[in-house]
Amino acid sequence: MKIGVVSQALPYLPSRGGFRLYGGNLIRHLARRHEIHLVSLLIEDDADHLDWARRHCASVITIPVPRGAKALAPLSALTAHLWGRPLQQARAMSRALRRASGDWDVMHVEGGYAGGIVPDVPIAKVLSLHDSGTLRCDEMLKCSQSRREKLYYRLLRLHEPRFERLVYPRFERCTVVAAPDLAAVRRVVPRCQVDLVPYGTDSEYFHPVPVDKAARTLVFHSHLGYAPNIEAALEFANTILPLVRARVPGAVFHLVGANPGPKITELASRDGVNISANLPDLRPAVCAGQVYVCAIRHGTGLKSKMLEAMAMQMPIVGYPGALVGLAGTPGTHYLVAQDPKEFADHVVALLEQPERAGRLARAGRELVEREYSWESRARVYEDLYQTVMKERELRSRR
Template identity: 30%
Template structure:
C-alpha cells in the first residue's frame, strides 16, 4: 500500500519516545510504499534526510525554527496557551509549510492511508478530504489532564476541560485512532463513540535488551528515563521523599541510581546524597539496568506504556511499579512484575526483592518471557498492517471539519 506518514518530528531518535516507536515501527513496515512529511530543525535537514532515507521511500522535511510540541496550539482554545504539556513553542510558518507540502503530495499521487502521528499534527491532516485517515496517539491528552485535576485548583479543571474539547475535535476528524493502553483508548472512545479505536502496545527490541552477565550491585535500585520529563521528575522525587525513607529504616545502605539524560535541577541535587547516583546522559542504558538488583517505576502521573519497564523486563530485571507505571501491560502481580501503589506497600516490595535473589530471578525470567510472547516490535507492526488494510478497504467517511491555522485569515488550511 501507499502510505503517507505525517509526523511531529523525525522518527529516528531512540532517546525520544515517539521517535523510538516510529523508527522501530516503520523499519518493519518497509514492505509498504512509505512517504514521510515532518518538521525538522533548519540546520539538521541533511542529517535527518540521510538517516530517514533508510526507513522511507520518500522524505519531505520542512524546516522549523521552533519545536513543534505546541503545534497543538493550531486548535482553539490552545492547549499550549493553557499550559498543558509544552507551551509557547508553536511555529505557525512551519505549520503552514507542512500543510502546503501535504497538499502538494496529495495532488501528485494517491495514498491508501494517511497515518498522522500525535495530536499536534491533527491540525495539519484533520481537515483533508480522505476516507482512510489514521491518528496515532501514544496517550490521551484528555486523560492526562483529567488525572492532573486537583481539588481547590481551578486551573487544573479548566485545562482538563480544554484538553477534552481539543482532543474530541481532533479525533473526530479521523476514521480510526490508535493508543498504546486501554485507559487512553477508553477516553478516546468516550470522545468519539463511533470511531474505531485500536490498542497497539509498544514493543521492545528483545534482542538488544537481553540479559547481560554482569555482577549485581547489592542493595541497589535503578530508575531510568529522560530526567527533564515532568512525570519522571515527579516519580523520582516521590520515591526519594516518600518511599526511600521507609526502606532506609530497615536497610540504611540501600542505593538509588537515576540513569537518564538532562536531569532537572531538583534531580541533579539528589546527587548530594552519598547513596544516590545521578548519571545524566549514558551511551548505553543496558549496563545500568543489568547491574542494580531491580528497577523501580513509581509513576504518579502520565499514561500509556512505559518503555523503561519493557526494557527492564526484556533484560530479565525485576520491576516494582505503581499501577500508573504499568497499567497498559497484561501482567499478574508478583509473577512478571510487582505492583504497589502506596508508599509503605512499595517500600515493602523493594525490601522483599532486595532480600531474595531467587525471587528476583524468577520474576525477571517471567517478565522476559512475557515480553517475547507479547511485547515485540514485530507484533506492533503486524497490528498496524491490519489497521492499514481495514482502513484502505473503507469507503464511507464523515465530512471533515475546517482546520484552524494560526496567522491565517479565516483559519483555513491550504
C-alpha cells in the first residue's frame, strides 16, 4: 500500500513521546512492507530529526509552525469551534495534501488537531486520537497545578465536545489507546466509528540494562512538567515515601525525566529525594532502581511509561490510574494499591522480598513482549486500512 501519514508533530525515534513516538514506531514497522509518505507539522527542534523521517519514508513534506503562531491561537480556536477547522496551518496543510495524496491508498492522521486541518480529500482516512479530548479536560481539571492551567482546561472543556463532533465523523475510523477513552468518544460523538488500538513499546530498546542496583531506591520516570505526573510525584514524595522510610530507613525516591517545574525541583532539597533531569538516556537510571512506583491518579490513555518500565524488567507498584488499559493480572505482572498505606506496604514487601520482585519483573517483561510489540500494532492498522478502503469503495458504488 501507499500510506500517507499526516502528523501534528514530526515522527522520529527515539523520541520524547506522544505523536512523535507513536507515529515513529508505526512508520518504522509499516515501512518494511509499504510505501510511506509523510506530511507533518514541524515544531520546536524537530528539524534536527528530519534525517530519520527521510530514511523511513518515500517522501517527506513539512509545514513549519512559526514562532509567532501563538498570536493567532485565539482566532484559530474560534474557527475550530465554529467549523472544526483550526485556522493555523490549515491552508498550507490543504495545499500539501491536495498535491501529495493523489495516489495514496489510505491516509493515517496522528492527532485530533491534525484531523481538524486535513481537507476533505477523496481517500479513506483513519484518525489516531490516542485519547478522548473531552475526557482529557475532565481529568486535567482534577490535577491542574495552577489557576491558569485550570482556567485553560475549563475553557477547553467548553470547546472540545463540539470540535470532536465536527471533526471525528469526517474519518472512516478513529482509534484510541484505552477503554475509558473509547467509551468517552462514543458518548460524545455517537456518529464516530472508533476502535481500540493500545500503544506498543519497543522491547528491544527498552530492555533491562545491566547496571548495579541502588539499594532501597524507588524510581519513577516521566515528563516532569505535565500535571498528572507532577501530581503523582508530589503524592509519592509527600505521602507515600514517609510511610516507606518509617519502615525502610534510607529509602530513596528517584525522579527521572524531562522539564521538571518548580514544584518538582523543590523536592530535590529533601532528604530521600533525587532528581535526574533531561538525561540523554534514561534507561540506566530507571534500571538502577529496585522498584518502579507510579502514583498517577488522573489522566487519559494507556501510560507508555508503564510499558517501558515493564520492558526494562522493573517490578511495578501503581495506583489504578497508572494502570488503566494495561493487560495482565494484579499480583502477577504488577501490584495495585488503592491508598497510600497499601502502596507503601507493597513497596516495602518488594524491597524485603527480592525473589518476589524478580518474579513480578520477569512476568511484566514477558507480558510486554507477548502483548505490546509495535509490529503487532502495525498489523492491526494494516487490517484497519484494508477495511476502511473496502468500505469506501463499496459506498462509492452505491
